[in-house]
Amino acid sequence: MNIKESSIAAPRDEALNVARRGYLRYIILALIFVVTVINYADRAILSIAGTSVAQDVHLDPMQLGMVFSAFGWAYALGQVPGGWLLDRFGARRVYGCSIVLWSLFTALQGLVESLGLMAISAMLFLFVMRFALGLVEAPAFPANSRIVTCWFPTRERGTASSLFNSAQYLAVAIFTPLMAWLTASLGWQHVFFVMGGVGLALGVVWFWFYHEPHQHRRLSGAEMAHMRANGALVDMELNRKSHREPVTWHKLLQLFRHRNLWAVYIGQYCITALTYFFITWFPIYLIKERGMSILEAGFSAAIPAVCGFTGGILGGVLSDYLIRKGAHPSLARKIPFTLGMFLAMGLVLTNFVDANAAVIGLMAVAFFGKGLSAVGWATMSDIAPAGMIGLSGGVFNGLGNIAGIVTPVVIGYVVSTTGSFSDAIWFVALHCLVGLLAYAVIARRFERVVIKE
Template structure:
């Protein structure tokens, strides 16, 4: 986090286009470990029947930040320019990196935790610290392990689904403000406030998904129903983005986009499937592949949308995002299939 914050801050100081692109790429490199590490923290601190809620809470943070800070960020850019926006964002990230470094500890090393809580986490399947993998289970990486992460249909269903989920997110992070200002004709500051509404919808969507999923597990419902239902419904709701093509009303445009991003929030607990389905000794590698393919949406989607809207018409772009969301629904429903642990082939 410190490294990507430094890269963000420096972007506000450079003048070379090449340096700007290099720094943007470095942010992607430095951010890459964040979600796998988030997942590891949740796996250490929470028993299995509480993890969807925990994942929902940390995932909701990005949507909550965007919902309430989008108007603030727009105002900062309006008053201090884009350079000021990068510098201020970088400083905030460095402050939080320092807070995390000094205060976060694994459960067995945390001063405020008691034995009853440690026992509760461990009994529920939590991996409470660095010694949660026995020495005899550790082994050096080999290429067969790498192959195992890519030869199973179920895992490819998860990878494709994560790419589709990322596509909707990337649209809202990159092209959505441009869509409101240039295609819908809203002024810059007003678009900042309206842009916050879909992010707020996603925030409520991801919290609803996580807490309802864990609630269903505790009530005895199957993993199929409890874990997959929010994601499948969410992917279907994300196709609502196409509805914005059929109205000129700002209210209904924002409504359709908010429904789409609410659905994206519902589907954002997908990381739970890595701990449920990945081969036990390959959870980290599988999570990396999952994160990598999902991250490819950040490369592919902005370029494709840029091509689709080059004549100024955003309608094809919304059809594209809606179609990708439908593909995610199909992937989780038919390619992932039954939720079960994968036993590696010998």
């Protein structure tokens, strides 16, 4: 065989090897991607229906901000218990129960007007429902991280993690216009009922299809061997059952004593602040500050969402590409994060333009950058202690989602007291700078943390 023939044959051989190994892990990734799309769509319903809900049950901006924050309170508080449940009972059972329960609490929110409650009682009802929603959704992202750690080799983990993390943007891109149309056509109550029903159906699919690597009948021996040889912790769930070690306070406290972990925690807090602005106040900003209708806001919000999804995928692909080219995973995670946070700071420029097209364009660039930065879960998969993947993810996401408490309330307070979103935009943009500094200055070389006995 000459050189030209061998150069052609090499890609063919690689393709055949991939085909023989199988691709079940990509089907698993597609499943958690769809679940995460629905997860974020359910969180975002109130941002689209919020104007109509507030009008019908007589909520002012501060009260609506409190309702938005209820999810963040519960979601943050539920992360460590959710991570413990994952380490104790595994992703299949915990995640499946989470899907079913969050779908029920989504549907129940649609009943608030029919109950005939006064404004303060309606606010309390919605607060409780949003709190319950956040509590039962708490295991979702630690479960995603755990599943990716089990199923994907190190050099594929960045792309896999960025894909499920980017589901939040696709949720907005697809469901925001759909929910806006349902709200305008049938009433906001129907949005909660429809999304709750979709989630319950997805829960059935989850329990039918998802199993851990060592139990999945469709996983070939070749794919299992490939995953194990290249860094996937395929035996993590098996080891969880065979020799479970108790989590002591000593071990837990070490998750708060490593500089690199704190850098990643701060980065997650900052990027989550942008997320909560986007899924709570952004459509209302377009309606109240920019004079758009509900339908216009729904379709306009989809444009930055598509850009965020594109940036999210690109961030993971770039990170994995750098690893394949020989870069240390530490550098491969830091480059897309810091570059993305720099681009996301551009959202502050919306305070200096008048045209709605310019606002959407700037937001699109900002959320492209936010998506590019979405490598935090891949970083956690790289550095979390091997025996505490679920709990580490819970701490990481719990601290990050304190932003889900702070951001909606601060924005609600600013808008209520100033009558404008200008200062709120500055508040959100500042998080981009802090996140950039966390990865660029605080973090050292990312390595897997070893827990000392």
